[in-house]
Amino acid sequence: MRQAAMMPLTAFVVAGLSLSAGICQASQEYENNVELLQRKLTLQNFKPHVLLFVADCMGWAGLGSHRTAENSAEAQGKAETQTPILDNLIRDGVLLERHYTGSSSIPSRQSLISGRLPREFAAPMAGVSNPTTFWNPEDNISGFFGVPRNMTGIGSKLKQAGYATHYVGKWAAGHATPEQTPFGRGFDSFLGYLGAENDYWSKQGDAEEFIRSICVEKFQDFSLYNATYRGGVDDTIAAELGCEERLKGKSFNKHGCNEEDPDDCLPDGCHEESMLLEYAMRLIKNHDSSKPLFLTYSSHLVHVPYEFTASASKLEADIQKSVKESGIKEKLPWTSPRKGTAVSLASMDSIMGRLVEALKEHGMFEDTLVVFISDNGGSVQVRSGANNYPLKSGKFSEWEGGVRTNAFISGGFIPARHRGSSFHGVIHIADWYATLCSLAGVSHVDDVSAKANELLRLQGRPLLGEVEGRPQLQNIFSGINGRPDALHLSSSSLLKWPYKLVTGQQKYSFWPGPVFPNCSSDGPDDAPLDVYTHFFSFENESARLEKDMVEDCGNGCLFNVEIDPSERWDLSSHTDHNAVLSSLQAELKLMNSKAFKADIGHSRVQACLQSFRQGGFVGPFVDVGDFYTTHQVAGEEETEMYRQELMQLQARLRDEEFLNETAREMYEKMGSLSDELGCFD
Numbered sequence: 001m002r003q004a005a006m007m008p009l010t011a012f013v014v015a016g017l018s019l020s021a022g023i024c025q026a027s028q029e030y031e032n033n034v035e036l037l038q039r040k041l042t043l044q045n046f047k048p049h050v051l052l053f054v055a056d057c058m059g060w061a062g063l064g065s066h067r068t069a070e071n072s073a074e075a076q077g078k079a080e081t082q083t084p085i086l087d088n089l090i091r092d093g094v095l096l097e098r099h100y101t102g103s104s105s106i107p108s109r110q111s112l113i114s115g116r117l118p119r120e121f122a123a124p125m126a127g128v129s130n131p132t133t134f135w136n137p138e139d140n141i142s143g144f145f146g147v148p149r150n151m152t153g154i155g156s157k158l159k160q161a162g163y164a165t166h167y168v169g170k171w172a173a174g175h176a177t178p179e180q181t182p183f184g185r186g187f188d189s190f191l192g193y194l195g196a197e198n199d200y201w202s203k204q205g206d207a208e209e210f211i212r213s214i215c216v217e218k219f220q221d222f223s224l225y226n227a228t229y230r231g232g233v234d235d236t237i238a239a240e241l242g243c244e245e246r247l248k249g250k251s252f253n254k255h256g257c258n259e260e261d262p263d264d265c266l267p268d269g270c271h272e273e274s275m276l277l278e279y280a281m282r283l284i285k286n287h288d289s290s291k292p293l294f295l296t297y298s299s300h301l302v303h304v305p306y307e308f309t310a311s312a313s314k315l316e317a318d319i320q321k322s323v324k325e326s327g328i329k330e331k332l333p334w335t336s337p338r339k340g341t342a343v344s345l346a347s348m349d350s351i352m353g354r355l356v357e358a359l360k361e362h363g364m365f366e367d368t369l370v371v372f373i374s375d376n377g378g379s380v381q382v383r384s385g386a387n388n389y390p391l392k393s394g395k396f397s398e399w400e401g402g403v404r405t406n407a408f409i410s411g412g413f414i415p416a417r418h419r420g421s422s423f424h425g426v427i428h429i430a431d432w433y434a435t436l437c438s439l440a441g442v443s444h445v446d447d448v449s450a451k452a453n454e455l456l457r458l459q460g461r462p463l464l465g466e467v468e469g470r471p472q473l474q475n476i477f478s479g480i481n482g483r484p485d486a487l488h489l490s491s492s493s494l495l496k497w498p499y500k501l502v503t504g505q506q507k508y509s510f511w512p513g514p515v516f517p518n519c520s521s522d523g524p525d526d527a528p529l530d531v532y533t534h535f536f537s538f539e540n541e542s543a544r545l546e547k548d549m550v551e552d553c554g555n556g557c558l559f560n561v562e563i564d565p566s567e568r569w570d571l572s573s574h575t576d577h578n579a580v581l582s583s584l585q586a587e588l589k590l591m592n593s594k595a596f597k598a599d600i601g602h603s604r605v606q607a608c609l610q611s612f613r614q615g616g617f618v619g620p621f622v623d624v625g626d627f628y629t630t631h632q633v634a635g636e637e638e639t640e641m642y643r644q645e646l647m648q649l650q651a652r653l654r655d656e657e658f659l660n661e662t663a664r665e666m667y668e669k670m671g672s673l674s675d676e677l678g679c680f681d
């Protein structure tokens with residue numbers, strides 16, 4: 001155990017009081033918690049290590065603990081969901097049953113990093129899937145995609161509290177300026193990708209076949225930032241992380257194989273998740289445990305594309321074995337996306353296992369708070385194949401399957417009497433900011449954004465929002481709902497426990513079954529083509545609405561999600577719910593009127609040029625100053641040639657025929673849905 005200063009009893013009592021200030025009932029409960037009191041008594045100033053594990057697009061049904069085996073189909077679903085390590089951690093921790101997030105990763109991750117609700121960020125433009133190259137030079141504070149630069153990140157807060165801070169994996173909270181990167185948000189080191197997704201092998205910025213962006217897909221989105229190095233993960237760094245293969249000069253396809261020779265594939269050590277894990281293991285191993293550690297492990301799993309190392313075939317065999325041994329008679333054949341999800345989940349589970357093992361090995365686990373969350377619900381587009389059963393729908397919708405996610409806390413820090421319990425109070429992903437600040441003993445108030453607001457007020461621009469996340473640890477340990485008031489989930493939904501208001505058109509309005517997608521799953525199959533930020537659909541509007549399974553809630557559907565978690569009974573037309581409905585509608589309207597509306601400009605070639613100069617890696621491109629240690633990797637002449645090429649491309653983007661043709665080419669490459677499902681025995 002780490003040394004901590006002994007405190008006299010009187011000082012402790014004062015501290016205990018201030019901890020429980022504000023919630024009378026809670027303070028009684030809290031003081032009854034003898035164990036925590038004793039811990040505090042000897043370890044005043046005790047700051048636990050924090051492992052914050054963020055899963056990407058994990059479905060509600062992707063957690064073994066959320067599966068039952070009441071009938072044959074459920075038993076099969078359960079057998080396919082192998083998360084023994086997460087389930088064990090839950091047994092020793094607290095399952096957080098009402099954890100809410102945004103309905104997609106960008107708003108959620110911005111909330112997590114900044115403690116703000118999603119309405120405090122410029123919404124991603126309608127129809128733009130990748131705004132990372134956007135910039136509005138007129139607005140120095142919020143004219144960028146992501147968390148405005150003048151907000152304080154969670155890393156800075158914990159660093160201020162004396163933590164060593166590290167961020168591994170997916171970022172997706174903006175990176176136009178250095179201040180918006182993990183480095184600028186107070187993380188001593190970062191290894192990972194800055195955008196919302198990349199390819200596990202090539203690390204190219206856009207992993208999806210139906211997106212074409214002006215430059216992102218050409219570059220690798222994989223960087224390392226620390227005190228002495230800030231730049232792309234080049235061959236030397238890759239080799240340090242276990243990827244011995246020389247990548248430079250070879251052209252690998254998205255599956256990690258040589259374009260010229262499909263049998264020449266990258267070794268397992270070059271798989272992105274392996275490199276992230278290797279890096280995180282080294283951080284733990286080299287950590288000076290007299291200092292508290294804040295490690296965020298933001299996994300690429302269980303997000304598409306489903307690309308695995310050779311060791312994943314063992315996991316696949318284990319899953320098949322578990323299904324076989326469960327003795328289910330009428331098994332549904334595996335579909336390719338469901339198999340990808342199952343193997344992804346099992347891989348993620350084993351990664352958590354490795355991290356926990358490393359913490360134990362280095363004597364840190366007993367003093368660790370593990371926080372596990374997903375950034376949003378699973379994607380139920382048939383091609384992705386995640387499952388939120390029994391919740392409705394998934395990612396990109398405001399239904400529970402999109403915004404209510406798996407979450408738990410665990411680790412040696414959890415007092416014995418709370419282990420194995422469930423907490424049913426509402427938590428928003430923004431709450432982790434204030435929760436971790438309070439755990440570390442620092443204020444969650446953001447003075448930096450308050451200062452920027454002085455200038456913004458003078459300029460008559462929209463003001464930056466305050467931290468609205470709430471400290472929740474004490475609520476969790478006292479069983480108190482810390483969010484009984486209206487919680488603004490998004491511009492189209494609001495939760496006021498136990499009621500939820502959902503308005504407007506919602507995609508993917510269906511209930512995935514326990515075994516989803518299966519061979520008879522015919523939708524949804526949504527892959528709108530995003531051609532240089534122009535959206536293309538080859539369907540007419542009515543066909544699109546049908547294909548996307550759009551349900552229109554108009555001014556509001558109303559659910560009691562406590563007794564109806566699957567949102568099957570819309571109460572909006574029940575006269576005895578008129579008052580609730582209109583009060584929630586009024587609150588949503590009011591909260592929407594406060595939404596932050598910054599102009600983040602449009603896509604800029606500066607972003608591409610900066611990546612080119614830096615040797616082909618995505619990174620900040622505005623006010624970079626001396627941010628990069630890699631200075632200029634590409635020469636002036638090469639850069640100029642690339643600039644010319646970009647200008648030509650930009651000119652062509654005004655040509656509608658060219659865009660149409662590109663879209664058609666992309667559309668033709670997309671496999672049919674039945675090909676995607678590929679039903680296996």
Ligand SMILES: *[C@@H]1O[C@H](CO)[C@@H](O)[C@H](O)[C@H]1NC(C)=O
Pocket residue numbers: 137138139140623
């Ligand atoms: C933005 O900041 C730069 C310095 O980083 C300054 O030179 C410029 O005048 C500012 N622009 C605006 C519009 O405030």
Ligand SMILES: *[C@@H]1O[C@H](CO)[C@@H](O)[C@H](O)[C@H]1NC(C)=O
Pocket residue numbers: 224226227228229237240
């Ligand atoms: C930063 O990363 C580089 C490249 O991996 C490494 O050589 C260097 O030691 C690291 N610096 C610190 C301070 O960790």
Ligand SMILES: *[C@@H]1O[C@H](CO)[C@@H](O)[C@H](O)[C@H]1NC(C)=O
Pocket residue numbers: 141149150179448451452453455
């Ligand atoms: C906003 O942040 C930038 C970068 O940290 C800083 O240079 C600038 O002074 C800040 N602006 C205000 C008004 O606080």
Ligand SMILES: *[C@@H]1O[C@H](CO)[C@@H](O)[C@H](O)[C@H]1NC(C)=O
Pocket residue numbers: 073332511512513514515516517518519520521522523
């Ligand atoms: C198969 O998928 C469909 C949705 O496409 C779903 O309605 C059905 O319940 C699923 N079957 C099982 C056993 O989960």
Ligand SMILES: *[C@@H]1O[C@H](CO)[C@@H](O)[C@H](O)[C@H]1NC(C)=O
Pocket residue numbers: 539540542543
């Ligand atoms: C829209 O497309 C569908 C199928 O692609 C077709 O059946 C339908 O008639 C079309 N509707 C209109 C209004 O064009």
Ligand SMILES: *[C@@H]1O[C@H](CO)[C@@H](O)[C@H](O)[C@H]1NC(C)=O
Pocket residue numbers: 656657660
């Ligand atoms: C491009 O496609 C759109 C609809 O998909 C069509 O309306 C337009 O006429 C096309 N333009 C050209 C120049 O072909």
